[in-house]
Amino acid sequence: MTRYRLGTFWLELVMIAVTAVMAFPLYVLVNMSLRPEGSVSSPTAPTTSPTLENYGDAWSQAGLGSALLNSITITGLSILILVLVSSMAAYHLARVTAMWSRGVFVLVMAGLLLPFQLALIPLYVTVRDLGLLGSVWSLVLFHSGLQIPLSVFLYVGFIRALPREYEEAARIDGSGSWQTFRLVVFPLLRPITGTVIVINTVLIWNDFLTPLLYLSGSPSQTVPVAIYSFVGQYITRWEFVSAALVLGVLPVLIAYFAMQKHVIRGFAGGLKG
Amino acid sequence: MKRFISRPGAVGAAGPPDDQPGVTARPDDGRAITAEPDIGTAGRINGRPSPGRPRWRARAVPFWFLIPALALYGFVVIWPSLQGAAFSLTDWDGLSPTKDFVGLANFRELWSDDVARGAVRQTIIIAIAVTIIQNGFGLLLALGVNTQIRSRNLLRVLLFAPAVITPVITAFLWRHLLAPTGAVNDVLGAVGLGALQRDWLGNPDLALWSVVAVIVWQFAGLSMVIFLAGLQSIPREIYEAAAIDGTGPIRRFWYVVRPMLAPAITINLVLSMIGGLKLFDQVWVMTGGGPGRATETLSTLLYKEAFQFGAFGYSIALAIVLTAFVAVLASVQYGFLRRQEESAQ
Numbered sequence: 001m002t003r004y005r006l007g008t009f010w011l012e013l014v015m016i017a018v019t020a021v022m023a024f025p026l027y028v029l030v031n032m033s034l035r036p037e038g039s040v041s042s043p044t045a046p047t048t049s050p051t052l053e054n055y056g057d058a059w060s061q062a063g064l065g066s067a068l069l070n071s072i073t074i075t076g077l078s079i080l081i082l083v084l085v086s087s088m089a090a091y092h093l094a095r096v097t098a099m100w101s102r103g104v105f106v107l108v109m110a111g112l113l114l115p116f117q118l119a120l121i122p123l124y125v126t127v128r129d130l131g132l133l134g135s136v137w138s139l140v141l142f143h144s145g146l147q148i149p150l151s152v153f154l155y156v157g158f159i160r161a162l163p164r165e166y167e168e169a170a171r172i173d174g175s176g177s178w179q180t181f182r183l184v185v186f187p188l189l190r191p192i193t194g195t196v197i198v199i200n201t202v203l204i205w206n207d208f209l210t211p212l213l214y215l216s217g218s219p220s221q222t223v224p225v226a227i228y229s230f231v232g233q234y235i236t237r238w239e240f241v242s243a244a245l246v247l248g249v250l251p252v253l254i255a256y257f258a259m260q261k262h263v264i265r266g267f268a269g270g271l272k273g
Numbered sequence: 274m275k276r277f278i279s280r281p282g283a284v285g286a287a288g289p290p291d292d293q294p295g296v297t298a299r300p301d302d303g304r305a306i307t308a309e310p311d312i313g314t315a316g317r318i319n320g321r322p323s324p325g326r327p328r329w330r331a332r333a334v335p336f337w338f339l340i341p342a343l344a345l346y347g348f349v350v351i352w353p354s355l356q357g358a359a360f361s362l363t364d365w366d367g368l369s370p371t372k373d374f375v376g377l378a379n380f381r382e383l384w385s386d387d388v389a390r391g392a393v394r395q396t397i398i399i400a401i402a403v404t405i406i407q408n409g410f411g412l413l414l415a416l417g418v419n420t421q422i423r424s425r426n427l428l429r430v431l432l433f434a435p436a437v438i439t440p441v442i443t444a445f446l447w448r449h450l451l452a453p454t455g456a457v458n459d460v461l462g463a464v465g466l467g468a469l470q471r472d473w474l475g476n477p478d479l480a481l482w483s484v485v486a487v488i489v490w491q492f493a494g495l496s497m498v499i500f501l502a503g504l505q506s507i508p509r510e511i512y513e514a515a516a517i518d519g520t521g522p523i524r525r526f527w528y529v530v531r532p533m534l535a536p537a538i539t540i541n542l543v544l545s546m547i548g549g550l551k552l553f554d555q556v557w558v559m560t561g562g563g564p565g566r567a568t569e570t571l572s573t574l575l576y577k578e579a580f581q582f583g584a585f586g587y588s589i590a591l592a593i594v595l596t597a598f599v600a601v602l603a604s605v606q607y608g609f610l611r612r613q614e615e616s617a618q
Contacts, residue, residue: 011420011422018417025490029446044463089338089343096334115592116350119354122353146349148345206437206439208439223439224440264429268501
């Protein structure tokens, strides 16, 4: 079980081969993006004279700079709101055992099952009537509401397992409920706050349908929508398009590889519950 | 739930935060602090504070802590969903100020509409196929990585990477790879399997399965990571005991590992099934529901009906059908949540 045997060696080879096959699409993508336009050689053959020309053009024409800024604003603000609002609500739901409090919990958990497509269209009408279409605020609002069930679920599970002694000690010393939460409880939630941030960042950053609807026709776009409209326009110029796709993937992958331990732990631990 | 129990424990063991009011500010009160947990424990067992106990406990977490979350959740999810249920009984086009009550006409139309029935069929096929293949593959990957191989940490990081990439981007990438002159056919030709070359997304019989393959490619790593967390929580002694008893690897997996993986299996199945039912981005980018209607799903169809044809009422009827399918899973999920709740208390 613990020794490295011949069988382990073969397994290692198989696993490396599988990973290489899984990574192959990304090789093709980068390979294509380095090619001068109109190249006729096969997409899998290594590029002979690599150029970075496509990148500069794609960056400016796809408007990726401002899209990146919008994505960062939307994701950052939504997560700030989600962490604050969900941890507070979860603290209440985990600690108060009254009948109605359990009812609220079930109501919030029901949101885990409701597909957002159901709320999408009526909410679109409301947002339109409020004149918020095309504004990044509509998306901050949308994501802050939509991700509450998952965030509350994660926080409640964690808080229920948290010993009450610290907060009770603080209360006896005359600390108010808000003070107790802010100074005693919230710092203890750090591990699960990390999970909430990781999962929500991936979900909000990558969301496509909502910004496609709520920001359509406006100059402000998120990265997925900017990529979508850019690629749709130039789909035949694949070398050019590949560079835009690589630029769209880079921020995500850089963040992922820099924090891979936390990201994987966040998904594995958080979703496993 | 075991993880949640162990993790806060670890945090607690590291000691209370230094800025905790009372502990550092009023060291004289140490007696009160050590005396108090008894009341706390007793209170928890009884469920409610008994008369004569300090009353702060009952109002320890006031109601207003819930208000911001409930306001957002109500405005974004609950209220529009209820509105949606009402709109589905009308013929509203989304623009005109008037709408007529048409009863269940939208649902009757949906039932007799071949396109809608096709979308239901394709949605279910995708959800089931993705659930089975993605989790089967993810489990094999997890078992492979959970061994002594030297590259296990690197492989885990690489295999999970597609799961964080924006689906729109992976979909465009695959649309190119699967094109008639794309890399997939290119590789098939190069290794002498030219006979297998296909128009993967243009052939109505194949397109749906190409979509499934792309989803599996992207999210097998997610299943793997969740299975891996389950595998790593199994104590080593159990494996070793089974190995000493002479149990073969397959029997060992089935009788020893599988039962202990139950929570990971549940969460993986629920996640991939719900994800498959709601699928939109990848289909929209890769095929747009085509060729013909071969890959139309409930999500792509409801988007078209609402925003291209202005049939809001009909589109929301489709969303309700989608909700119903997801709700079939509710019993599964609810049982799962209940178990979580019980083991957490």
